[in-house]
Amino acid sequence: MxxxxxxxxxxxxxxxxxxxxxxxxxxxxxxxxxxxxxxxxxxxxxxxxxxxxxxxxxxxxxxxxxxxxxxxxxxxxxxxxxxxxIDELDHLEKDTPLHKAVRYVNSLDKSDWATAGHPIVEILLDAGCDPRIRNKAKLKSVELVDPRNTELRSILQKGEYAMTAGGDVVEEDDDGPTGSASDSE
Missing domain, CATH: 1.25.40 (Serine Threonine Protein Phosphatase 5, Tetratricopeptide repeat)
Known part of the structure; x- marks a missing residue:
């Protein structure tokens, strides 16, 4: 045609x-x-x-x-x-998109990590990408992080913890008083 x-x-x-x-x-x-x-x-x-x-x-x-x-x-x-x-492995390094995102952040100037790099990793984590998957070199995405980038390491560790906890993580809500006490007594 x-x-x-x-x-x-x-x-x-x-x-x-x-x-x-x-x-x-x-x-x-x-x-x-x-x-x-x-x-x-x-x-x-x-x-x-x-x-x-x-x-x-x-x-x-x-x-x-x-x-x-x-x-x-x-x-x-x-x-x-x-x-x-979302956790497809590439054919060469067996990297996930999360591995690629960490490599992207590492390629940036340090001044761009938080603004240009971290959001790429965060959107993938928010979508459910698994930070526990190891690539061909047996490395998780957190193990690829530039050692100076402690913020990215923390983001990935929190993502891994949340995934390991499997939804058992309870977000604290500071909207008001908690407990079983009642004002009506």
Whole structure:
């Protein structure tokens, strides 16, 4: 078909991840949903399948690429997609997107860690990425952190603790008095 010339959906997704181009990503996702609907497929499942199979030439998935390039806005869009595999391992180092995010933070100037780097790690943790997964070198993402970056180490340790606790962590609420005492007695 003549109208299918140009970049494939996979290529468009990966380019959007490299360039932090949310418009391109959202347009590609909309096209995938439209194609699925015309083919009588479930749009959500078709989008998730396409995203989960979008790898570059060396085996990095779309989340790996977005994390590698610090593409926060694209990560935000991707992580909203139902069915997206968030702890996919790349083909070379067996890194998760969280490993790639830590490597990205390490590549930044120290003055940019908190503003440009930490949010990339935090959005992945908030989405449920598992900081306990070890890569090919048997390292967890926290073990890749620049030793000077104590704040990032703390963020990852808290994420690991929260995941290990499995939801048993109770957030303290300081909205008012606590206890079983009653003022009516």
């Amino acid at each position: 003549a109208d299918e010339e140009g970049a494939s959906p996979r290529e468009l997704i990966l380019e959007a991840c490299r360039r932090n181009n949310t418009s391109l990503l959202e347009e590609t996702i909309a096209d995938l949903e439209s194609t699925a609907a015309k083919a009588k497929k479930k749009p959500t499942e078709h989008v998730a399948e396409t995203l989960n199979k979008a790898f570059d030439g060396v085996g990095n998935g779309c989340l790996h690429i977005a994390a590698t390039y610090g593409s926060y806005e694209v990560l935000d869009v991707l992580l909203d997609q139902e069915g997206l595999e």
